Amino acid sequence: MSTPDYKTMTTAQIREDFLAFFEAKGCTRYPSSSLVPDDPSLLLANAGMNQFKEYYQGTKTMDGPGACSCQKCLRTNDIDNIGDPRHLSFFEMLGNFSFGGYSKADAIAWAWEFITSPEHLGLPPERLHMTVFTDDDEAAELWCAQGVAADHITRLGEEDNFWAAGPTGPCGPCSEIYFDQGEEFGCGSPDCAPGCDCDRYLEFWNLVFTQYDRQEDGSLPELPHRNVDTGMGLERIAAIMQHKGTNYDGDLLSSLITVGERLSGASYGVDAARDRSLRIVADHARAVTFMISDGILPSNEGRGYVLRRLLRRAVYHGRLMGVRGAFLTTYVDEVTRLMGQTYPALVESHALIEGIVRAEEGHFGTTLDAGEQSLASELSGLAADAELAGAVAFKLHDTYGFPIDLTREISDAAGHEVDMAGFDACMADQRERARAAANRDAWGSFNNVWSELSARLVPTQFDGYDHDELEGCRVLALVVDGASVDCAHAGDAVEVVLDRTPLYAEMGGQCADTGALAAPHATLRVTDVQVKEGLYAHAATLEEGSVSVGERVVASIDRGRRELVRRNHTATHLLDAALKAVLGPHVSQAGSLVAPDHLRFDFTHFEALTPDELERIEGMVNAEIFAAEPIVTRVMPLAEAKASGAVALFGEKYGDVVRVVSAGASETPFSRELCGGTHARNTADLGLFKIVSESSVGSNARRIEAVTSMGALEYVDEQLAVLTQAAHLLKCRPTDLVERIESVRDQARDSAKKLRDALTGAGAGAPAAAGGAERTLDCGAYTCVIVRRDGLDSQGLRELWDSIREKADGPVACVIATRTPEGKVALLAAGTDAAVRAGFGSGDLIRKISGLVGGRGGGRPNMAQAGGSDASGIDAALDAAATELSH
Incomplete structure (x- = not known):
């Protein structure tokens, strides 16, 4: 197909043109909501409709025919696909919405006008294709009425062209709009059409017509009013309008890929693996920047875990590209330059974003190094040609953020394959858990008592900045055991909704007020106040009498508190x-x-x-x-x-x-x-x-x-009382405490050194410690001393080894055990370089005997340590060491 004969538009131009177009149709322009949604059923904002959920449900109403927005979205349920030419984690979704305002016919007519009109996108009609739900004759006829040829309309089944909030509830048919990129992008099949898995037909706009309310029996009665929910991926339409083949070739993401080229010295389009890493870092860096700008901080759970995972994946792929040291802040700067005018929070939080990214990147570099050491330890314990267990590979991935590709590369170099079936099984379990958390029903369950009350009551007016007490506050609702009641009685734990209140509800970190409500025939003690659906719920105990909806009360706060x-x-x-x-x-x-x-x-x-x-x-x-x-x-x-x-x-x-x-x-x-x-x-x-x-x-x-x-x-x-007591115990004045403590510390150090010298034999003529035991094994090329000295700590064990090594005439090793002053067990095995060359291995020996004292440990061939909790096994552990060394 020849070069397209339609105009070129930047991402910024498309974004503004879309919003201005629907504003001209009477729709209200809404700014993007935060990536942190108000909806508790969602982990992250993943669609334009998120912020309009209550309008669809009818719990809120909107003036005018509808709304339009450009919504920041983030999805990671298919994170392993991110980096191919299509998938993104962060993206912008253009959308126009109707909540019983404009009709399905309007939505289709306006969509056609926007994408074909020369004043707007001006795409050639012959390259546009539509899909409709199999039974949606109405949509097919509406497209035909716009002049769409019949052979450019494809009917698809429920999986592709029918949207549902769940097994029951709001649902309706979809109509998707595709752009024909040309035969060179296709699979060559004569049956290739919209819906094919190849890249020829690129879907860029989905119109969802939520018009039914599916029942338990499968019937589809009409909703009280029809809704329209559309979503057009800005990156996709930008690639089309810039005559590019993929999302990553558009102006924004290609600029970020250029950053990667500059940092790595690589050229995009030369090596497939390198290209994938360039795309992943570009995508993830943009996602991380926007997440932090919306108040998300790295953590090990929830949104913070998603952020941390994206950031670490970007760092890893930076390493694959040959980039060493911190580099992600360079991407943060570019994201801010490209998108800061549209999203001012990027500029306002720039210093914070850079600081968090720099710290997290540095921390993960250390973690990645630790993962490499852990992997090396696991591989050293494998028999020749043995596989690295899939569970171990997954633990490296999950604990250290160690990518499986790197695990396989290092394992292969060491002569071991990775049990990928086991790893994939662990990953599948994790994905299922993540999918359940991140892709929960976007509609959730709002049909509780508070949403019902909110729908019919005006929000509570807080009037407590200048008033500690208010008379004549009207009781709007009473909730007992989760149900709305008309009257509450003595002994009830009740939540009281007032039309106005002086009691502050828990918000912004400030705890709620406590206080009292005095009704004509009742006294209520308020212990907490929470905002629920815009209503102040005063949690109270009805101490005497009864109170009814509609009564007037005197509301007062605990002034001193x-x-x-x-x-x-x-x-x-x-x-x-x-x-x-x-x-x-x-x-x-x-x-x-x-x-x-x-x-x-x-x-x-x-x-x-x-x-x-x-x-x-x-x-x-x-x-x-x-x-x-x-x-x-x-x-x-x-x-x-x-x-x-x-x-x-x-x-x-x-x-x-x-x-x-x-x-x-x-x-x-x-x-x-x-x-x-x-x-x-x-x-x-x-x-x-x-x-x-x-x-x-x-x-x-x-x-x-x-x-x-x-x-x-x-x-x-x-604090003064503690100082006075400490001075009394040390028999000095409080002003002399520092000097007295320094003196006691010096005396304690001197005593501790004398005791350690006695235990380790370091002092001149020092006797053996009470309960001490020692034996010497002739191991051929070296001598091994096996010692028990109770009362030492880990430092004392090392000092005793130093003493043994200094007194030895030739290659020497040791195995030392102690019952520490705290009643625990410490083991140490060590050997000179000559003893190690002769076959002594501290790490292997410690691993074999540490279980006998209820512990575990390891280390290098020339020194290894272990801790344990079972002092009764010390002698058995030393005997096992002697047996092992005698073989």
Whole structure:
């Protein structure tokens, strides 16, 4: 087929043209939702319809005919296919949607207009093909009405052209649009047509018409209103509009492949294996960049595990391309350059994304090295020509992120094949678990009591910023044991929904208020408040009387508790600002807990804080407290808040109007954040800020726990009490504690050295330790000393070996066992280089005897160690060593 005679468009042009086209049809343009969906049944956003789920279900309604969006999506259920010319992990999905607004006929007519009109895509009609569901005569007729030739319409069955939310529920036929890339892309079969597995007919737009409600008996009654859900892969249509053959040849991904060419020195299109690695790194690097920008951090479960797996796979394929050292931040820079204007979060979080990627990449490089060592150890224990067990290969993959390709390559070089059937079985089990987690029904189950209440009640109005008590709050609903009731009685555990409330619900890390509800004939003690479907659910115990829906109550908070919470919440804002000032702009809040007695603050950082850094951070917060700055709250548009420099929580979603909390009344306050929580009125209210602990909560996150106000006073009192008690025990004044402790430490070290010298024989004329035993074996070319010396630790074992080696006249080895001071067992086997050359192997020997003391261990031929828990087996282990060496 000749060169296409249609125009060329960039990805950015296609994206904007699509959205503007449907806006002109009356659809509302929606920004992409986060990759972290609001829907708890989804791990990651994987389709444009995710954010419109409640509109399809009818629990929400939309003004106008429909919506359109360009949605960030991520799918990894077919991760092993990613890197072929078609599959991607991250992609953008263009979509237009109707929730009973415009019709099926409109959707088909508009799709045809957009793809064929010269003002838009302008694709040649003769190269367009449609598929419809076998029984969907309506869709076929609608396409014909647009001028599509009958032989360009293919009917496919339920597997290809019928969408369903599950065995029952919303469902309907699909119609897919294909582009004929030409015979050179085809399989050569005379039956080749849309739906064929070859690359000739490329599907790029799917129109789903959700119009039925499938019943248990299989019947398909019509839904109350018909819905339209379409999805057009932006990368696919970009490749078509740029006259390219695959997703990876479009302008965005080809730019990322160029980065790989530059880093590796390879040329794309020369070597198939190298090309696949170039595609994988380009795809995964883009996915990782977007995931972190949406607040996902690497971890060993859930979304964080998906992120970590993609990042590690990219690092591995970088190694396959010959790239050594850290390199992924180069891709992060390019992704930000290419897509930052469309997705500003990439720019706003750039320093953080780079920091996390750099730290995770460095950590995995070490892990990859450890995996290589583990594999080498496994291979060394195999008999000649034996297979490496599939379970071992899978463990390397799952524990170290060690790719199977690398396992096979290293194993082959060592003369061993890998049991791929066993490995594939383990992988299949893991994929099934992952598929169940990542591909759960996108519709989920929303038909519970809270979705029903939300559909008929207005959201609860929180009015607790300036009020500790509100009169006349109307009871809108009562829920007992998961069911809506009209009346609750004494002794019931009830969830109460009010039209307005002063009690803060648990949100943003701040714990919920507690308090009371006083009804005309009842008293309720509130122990928790949670937001459920926009309604404040006051968890309460009905202590006396009864309460009914429609009654008016007086709602009040525990004032003293709220005051402590306020102070700790303001402290988290001051702490966040101090962390950024001391550590750098990559610091971002990764979680928090604001309770009455303490606060916990998680933040992105890549190493432990030094004592000096902690001292500076604590000092900066206390300086703001002592400056007695007012806490100023303003409500303003989101754009204005960001322009003012207000800090937004990483990965958090905000509405068009936000609440901004500033510590200080000036134009440049110490802290300014978007926040809906409750706060102190003045920094001086906090009294004192003390950091209690700093620790790790992951490879890229740290945690600070701190106290303020009464909690800080209690903490200081506790520390002073400990100092006083320690001084009493050491018989000195508290001011002399350091000097006294140093003296005691020096004495203890001296005593410990004398004891070790006695046990190891290192001291002049030192006697043998009590209970000690020793024998010497003549092993031909070397001598082996077998010793038991109880009371040593691992360091003592090594020192005893040093003593034996120094006193020996020729090649010597040893096997030493001890019952440690803690009652455990430590074993050591070691030999000089000459003894090892003569056949002594420490690692093999330790592996054979360590089971007799309830332990395991290993090491190099010249030294190996093991620990154990069964001291009664020490003598048996030494006897077994003697027997082994005597053979």
